[in-house]
Amino acid sequence: MISxxxxxxxxxxxxxxxxxxxxxxAVREAGIATGLCNVFIRHTSASLMLCENADPAVxxxxxxxxxxxxxxxxxxxxHTSEGPDDMPAHVRSVLTQSDLNLxxxxxxxxxxxxxxxxxxxxxxxxxxxxxxxxxxxx
Amino acid sequence: MISxxxxxxxxxxxxxxxxxxxxxxAVREAGIATGLCNVFIRHTSASLMLCENADPAVxxxxxxxxxxxxxxxxxxxxHTSEGPDDMPAHVRSVLTQSDLNLxxxxxxxxxxxxxxxxxxxxxxxxxxxxxxxxxxxx
Amino acid sequence: MISxxxxxxxxxxxxxxxxxxxxxxAVREAGIATGLCNVFIRHTSASLMLCENADPAVxxxxxxxxxxxxxxxxxxxxHTSEGPDDMPAHVRSVLTQSDLNLxxxxxxxxxxxxxxxxxxxxxxxxxxxxxxxxxxxx
Numbered sequence: 001m002i003s004x005x006x007x008x009x010x011x012x013x014x015x016x017x018x019x020x021x022x023x024x025x026a027v028r029e030a031g032i033a034t035g036l037c038n039v040f041i042r043h044t045s046a047s048l049m050l051c052e053n054a055d056p057a058v059x060x061x062x063x064x065x066x067x068x069x070x071x072x073x074x075x076x077x078x079h080t081s082e083g084p085d086d087m088p089a090h091v092r093s094v095l096t097q098s099d100l101n102l103x104x105x106x107x108x109x110x111x112x113x114x115x116x117x118x119x120x121x122x123x124x125x126x127x128x129x130x131x132x133x134x135x136x137x138x
Numbered sequence: 139m140i141s142x143x144x145x146x147x148x149x150x151x152x153x154x155x156x157x158x159x160x161x162x163x164a165v166r167e168a169g170i171a172t173g174l175c176n177v178f179i180r181h182t183s184a185s186l187m188l189c190e191n192a193d194p195a196v197x198x199x200x201x202x203x204x205x206x207x208x209x210x211x212x213x214x215x216x217h218t219s220e221g222p223d224d225m226p227a228h229v230r231s232v233l234t235q236s237d238l239n240l241x242x243x244x245x246x247x248x249x250x251x252x253x254x255x256x257x258x259x260x261x262x263x264x265x266x267x268x269x270x271x272x273x274x275x276x
Numbered sequence: 277m278i279s280x281x282x283x284x285x286x287x288x289x290x291x292x293x294x295x296x297x298x299x300x301x302a303v304r305e306a307g308i309a310t311g312l313c314n315v316f317i318r319h320t321s322a323s324l325m326l327c328e329n330a331d332p333a334v335x336x337x338x339x340x341x342x343x344x345x346x347x348x349x350x351x352x353x354x355h356t357s358e359g360p361d362d363m364p365a366h367v368r369s370v371l372t373q374s375d376l377n378l379x380x381x382x383x384x385x386x387x388x389x390x391x392x393x394x395x396x397x398x399x400x401x402x403x404x405x406x407x408x409x410x411x412x413x414x
Contacts, residue, residue: 002413004379034140038379040386042387043388043390044390051182051232052182052183057217058228060216060217064214065208065215068214070341076337077341079333081331090327090328091341093326093327094338095233096232096233097235098391099376101176101178101239103142103272110178110180110270114182115180115236132379132386136274136311136413172278173410174410174412187370189370190366193355193357195354196363198354199355199366207345235373238374239314239375241280241316241410243408249318250319253374275412
């Protein structure tokens with residue numbers, strides 16, 4: 001059995017957005033008890049990750065790490081047509097995930113206690129982002 | 139056909155652990171000839187990777203690279219409740235993988251000659267880690 | 277329904293190679309309308325990524341970023357038997373992807389407008405690379 005759904009998210013600009021409950025809702029609606037849930041982002045300047053969902057400081061520290069490792073406006077970058085955060089957004093996306101594949105057990109994504117599913121917006125301006133969900137199983 | 143299994147691994151602290159034979163055993167037991175094997179770690183301070191399995195120096199060099207890139211006790215990090223390796227463990231996990239998806243052919247994961255499946259413990263203290271395996275196919 | 281195919285690519289050395297049309301062709305031949313396409317590289321010194329497919333400067337900037345972050349010949353590396361680009365190729369592979377999992381809709385990978393599928397050769401010398409495709413669905 002296969003079921004597909006789309007999540008649309010209007011971001012407020014750079015930062016992380018918890019989409020765990022949207023993913024769990026789609027799995028529930030798919031009516032699949034055992035299988036896998038593929039989460040796929042249709043963009044190259046925003047990405048996905050699984051991360052600790054308890055302390056907001058984790059997200060701030062991740063953002064600080066990425067800002068230092070892939071600095072906006074780095075003179076090394078030549079692809080700057082959309083601004084100083086354009087190329088860093090692509091690099092950040094390549095260093096994280098465009099797809100996540102989560103085991104489904106007993107009708108829900110069987111995440112660890114502290115695991116949340118996040119969309120990471122890497123552009124500084126707000127964007128409309130589309131995430132495809134494909135649930136496969138019995 | 140879908141089959142799920144769980145691997146439990148007690149780590150001795152930071153380092154890499156070869157779980158290739160556990161993954162291959164689960165695929166064998168699933169009795170699936172053609173399909174995919176999803177490997178999923180239910181933690182945010184340990185991760186998965188595929189890497190060269192012949193020379194132990196590769197693992198030491200990977201560890202050295204990560205220690206330099208994401209230093210323990212970096213003053214930039216504010217999420218330090220569990221110690222100087224707490225936030226680096228989350229960053230290292232985000233930069234590597236929480237799930238791997240391996241083609242199954244002729245009843246086994248069709249890895250390249252030098253590819254091994256590794257669990258990477260990022261915390262310095264020993265931890266019990268759970269890895270879910272989902273094999274789907276015919 | 278499951279279908280597997282292999283892509284062979286002779287690289288000209290370090291750089292990115294667009295394999296989007298090969299992947300789409302394999303999905304078309306599989307005759308699967310709805311499902312997932314797994315793309316898997318059977319190597320540990322070349323990797324996969326989804327990235328912006330419009331401006332070639334993006335690929336040059338990505339290469340420049342990786343060359344600075346994981347420098348060839350870094351004295352930290354001890355696994356140097358195959359040359360100064362040997363260990364950096366493994367690190368670059370670990371920081372990017374060995375497998376991609378793309379939603380299939382209406383008989384093709386449902387990528388975003390600017391998303392291309394790339395093989396990233398990290399060795400400086402030419403290599404023959406094998407990529408496995410597994411398409412699952414209805």
